[in-house]
Amino acid sequence: MSAPLLDQLIEALRVLPGVGQKTAQRMAYHLLEREREGGQKLSSLLAQAMERIGHCAQCRDFSESELCATCANNSRERSQLCVVESPADRLAIENATGFRGVYFVLQGRLSPLDGIGPRELGLELLGQRLDAGEITEMIIATSATVEGEATAHYLAQLARARQVRPSRLAQGLPLGGELEFVDRGTLSHAFGTRSEVRE
Secondary structure, three states: OOOOHHHHHHHHHOOOOOOOHHHHHHHHHHHHHHOHHHHHHHHHHHHHHHHHOEEOOOOOOEEOOOOOHHHHOOOOOOOEEEEEOOHHHHHHHHHHOOOOOEEEEOOOOOEHHHOEOOOOOOHHHHHHHHHOOOOOEEEEEOOOOHHHHHHHHHHHHHHHOOOOEEEEOOOOOOOOOOHHHOOHHHHHHHHHOOEEOOO
């Protein structure tokens, strides 16, 4: 016999990050008591998003079409490629800096213990973009965590092997910090004073 529908709803809400049993229960009760119309809209949009939002064929960011708006924009500077861990990191850089180049979204970082290797991060696709010869600088904008630093080192080697100059975001980013939580001023300064990654 399956669990009651309310219990299933509470359990389903726990899929969201930072949502435990109590928070999921509060959300479910709120939707049922006061926001049924909002819950219906949420349900509809969530179903559509899960079905229609995929990944851009060039940068791996979220997109409803084959190419995202950034990759499809011919006015972007194609010689500069900024590599980020997540769509949230791309958005943070886009909002905080005057960067007019293009992006590559890893959708994670190297973490062998979690089974995340080069294949899961789309590094074969990144290698193909670097091989095309259009990119002269690869800006590595991974987080200042152990995994982020390991990923940055791997990416720098990938770039050097293809005669592309790797650079890394400069001072200002807190060690162990996540890019999406860094304030705009700090991120803008770090991006503007990036430095070449040395061997």
